[in-house]
Amino acid sequence: MRKVLFITLSNIGDAVLTTPALETLRQCFPEASIDLVADPRSSLVFTHCPYRGRILHKHKKAGWRKLMGLIHQLRRTSYDLVVDLRTDGLAYLLRARKRLTKRGVKPTGPHAVERHMAVLAPLRPPAASIPPCRVWLQAEQVQFAKTRLSPLPGRRWLALGPGANWAPKIWPASAFTALVNAVKHDFEGVILIGGPQDRERSQAVSVNLPLPYVDLCGSTDLLQVAAVLQKASVFVGNDSGLGHLAAAVGTPTLTLFGPGQPEHYHPWGNHSAYVLAPNRQLGQLSAVIVAHRLRQLLDRT
Structure with a gap:
């Protein structure tokens, strides 16, 4: 053909x-x-x-x-x-x-x-393996990520996606802050990512962070944020496109689901995991549970 x-x-x-x-x-x-x-x-x-x-x-x-x-x-x-x-x-x-x-x-x-x-x-043959998801990056996106992340110390960075396109799919900003406090000894810096509509939420997350951070909400396109995610040690975020981009560039990914169908739409790959909130209500999901699942994910990757 x-x-x-x-x-x-x-x-x-x-x-x-x-x-x-x-x-x-x-x-x-x-x-x-x-x-x-x-x-x-x-x-x-x-x-x-x-x-x-x-x-x-x-x-x-x-x-x-x-x-x-x-x-x-x-x-x-x-x-x-x-x-x-x-x-x-x-x-x-x-x-x-x-x-x-x-x-x-x-x-x-x-x-x-x-x-x-x-x-x-x-x-294709019935037993053929399924290829991983892909996002194709160029040197300019990789350089963008390197430059924007240069203020962070070390290399162990936790990327957070605190936004989503629907309020019931959003874990509270205070919970993201509590998560960072729970895992602060496992990382050296935090990367906040999202669209322009997520800026207020990311600012709320960053107010009491115990680690150095870079807030890139609203300042990246899709490929630039994929390159940023490629530099992160792990990504934690709500059910949105960011988790799929993270998985596609090989970054371990933990997605937080309230409503939705995680069995159908969780990020694809061996280094992806998800947490389903009690009663499908993200307001009922504790940072302690997410921190535990995050450490489990890191242990197997």
Whole structure:
């Protein structure tokens, strides 16, 4: 196959969880040019993928005119294979010799990565291993992280993601501070990360921290924050895209779940773990429990 189209997902974490399927496509068709349909919010994840072709944007809330424009643009190419992980019908409107979608697939497990890989079952041996999630970084992002983290002493750094996109998914700022106090002898510095909307929360966390810290909330793009996470010893955060980015760059990751489905959407990888709050209420999750799980994670990584 020479021309392949890969239709990925919208949110940052969801997009990261599609990268094992993308890596599998590359393994199956090493000579193919793989175009991507992605959401503008998360397409930066794929920017430096060395084997991608074009990235075309599908706006999740775009009107029919923009959708028709995207379809017209895609139909200019006759694809050998379209892999559609959204399965919203787009694949059936395009010119393709073969289409693979989620319709009728039988996953081997409950996780989103396993569901994505089930779409590719016709292309791979049943016992084949699943590739890890990936984020592709360049020297400029690595240098950015090195520069921004240079004020911190030592190398044992705890990265914290105190924000999320929905209030019930957010562990209280005071609990993050209590966690740092509980594990302060295990680390030499703290990295606070998140979007501009998380600045007030990160400032609340930092007020009484017992360790030196760097607050990068609102001052990084997706690839820069991935490079920062790559420098951390471990990441602890709410259920958000940051945990998936951390896992994708190989950093041990502890995700705090209140509502949600951790068995389906926890960060993928051998160095990832999660804590489920009592009664699915993060306000009831104690820093003592999180500190214990964090030490367990560090002991096995």
